[in-house]
Amino acid sequence: MKVTEKTGQAPSWALPALLLALVVRGAATDAPTFPWRDAETREWLVCGQCPPGTFMLRPCSRGSPTACRACPPRHYTEFWNYLERCRYCNVICGEREEEVRPCTSAHNRACRCQPGFFAHAGFCLEHAQCPPGAGVVAPGTPSQNTQCQPCPLGTFSAGSSSSERCQPHRNCTALGLTLNVAGSSFHDALCTSCPNFSLSTLEPGGTRECERALLDFVFQDISFKRLLRLQQALAGPGPRPPPPREEGRAALQLQLRQQLAELDARDGALGARLLLALRDARLAGLERSVRTRFFPAR
Ligand SMILES: *[C@@H]1O[C@H](CO)[C@@H](O)[C@H](O)[C@H]1NC(C)=O
Numbered sequence: 001m002k003v004t005e006k007t008g009q010a011p012s013w014a015l016p017a018l019l020l021a022l023v024v025r026g027a028a029t030d031a032p033t034f035p036w037r038d039a040e041t042r043e044w045l046v047c048g049q050c051p052p053g054t055f056m057l058r059p060c061s062r063g064s065p066t067a068c069r070a071c072p073p074r075h076y077t078e079f080w081n082y083l084e085r086c087r088y089c090n091v092i093c094g095e096r097e098e099e100v101r102p103c104t105s106a107h108n109r110a111c112r113c114q115p116g117f118f119a120h121a122g123f124c125l126e127h128a129q130c131p132p133g134a135g136v137v138a139p140g141t142p143s144q145n146t147q148c149q150p151c152p153l154g155t156f157s158a159g160s161s162s163s164e165r166c167q168p169h170r171n172c173t174a175l176g177l178t179l180n181v182a183g184s185s186f187h188d189a190l191c192t193s194c195p196n197f198s199l200s201t202l203e204p205g206g207t208r209e210c211e212r213a214l215l216d217f218v219f220q221d222i223s224f225k226r227l228l229r230l231q232q233a234l235a236g237p238g239p240r241p242p243p244p245r246e247e248g249r250a251a252l253q254l255q256l257r258q259q260l261a262e263l264d265a266r267d268g269a270l271g272a273r274l275l276l277a278l279r280d281a282r283l284a285g286l287e288r289s290v291r292t293r294f295f296p297a298r
């Protein structure tokens with residue numbers, strides 16, 4: 001993770017606050033005061049303080065009030081004070097920060113993390129993404145990381161994201177369709193207009209929709225090992241293509257779908273071929289659920 005140091009976080013309130021705490025407040029005016037011993041007369045006086053944005057040029061004397069002067073450029077005083085000089089605007093916004101308040105005579109510059117980052121232990125860190133299967137409950141802010149939660153039952157999140165919430169599964173019944181693959185926390189429910197092969201072959205275009213549904217059904221949550229066995233069973237005897245690497249699960253699925261589409265184009269009996277291949281690949285459980293789902297009459 002790349003990080004940038006947050007610069008200049010000196011607590012600018014500390015010193016003036018301390019001075020204010022020592023002040024003896026005058027009853028007559030709203031301006032805070034401070035006790036001051038006149039250098040010549042050795043007499044104790046109650047002097048008015050200087051307002052924010054100014055500093056004290058000269059304390060009061062018997063005949064004249066406290067003299068204040070405006071802070072010079074790039075300097076500030078945030079509170080009523082009797083400081084002899086203004087403080088320097090020492091906060092500099094870092095690489096992953098943006099200025100939220102410029103340096104004025106009454107305020108130090110203030111920075112916060114840029115959009116997409118949050119402050120942590122003096123650094124601006126990138127907002128986390130919620131992984132697949134989890135959704136955003138609260139998006140990240142300049143001061144807080146993204147809040148994630150595992151998708152509750154009936155919802156899903158397919159990708160990594162720092163903004164997406166869990167989405168409810170599609171309701172196939174409400175859409176007038178058949179639920180083909182149940183939704184999980186990682187993927188949506190897959191609906192189809194193919195109730196089963198026996199019925200759909202009577203409808204125009206029904207078979208193609210059923211073939212698509214059949215492949216979706218077979219490929220749901222199938223392990224890489226089983227996918228390989230199925231591919232080998234479909235290829236039959238003869239030279240075998242080199243087994244793809246484990247990461248290539250999606251690639252293998254695609255390859256298999258193409259393989260199956262070609263078979264189908266040749267003899268138009270994808271369902272029957274697939275059932276045979278499932279048997280050859282010793283995937284009896286899957287074969288059984290495919291039969292129950294798509295070929296209830298056979
Ligand atoms: C789906 O919709 C049907 C009909 O509108 C409704 O009866 C059912 O409760 C819904 N299912 C879910 C999981 O929301």
Ligand SMILES: *[C@@H]1O[C@H](CO)[C@@H](O)[C@H](O)[C@H]1NC(C)=O
Nearest residue numbers: 178195196198199295296297
């Ligand atoms: C095929 O699906 C339809 C709709 O779901 C159903 O009415 C029919 O009974 C099914 N066919 C068989 C043979 O189960």
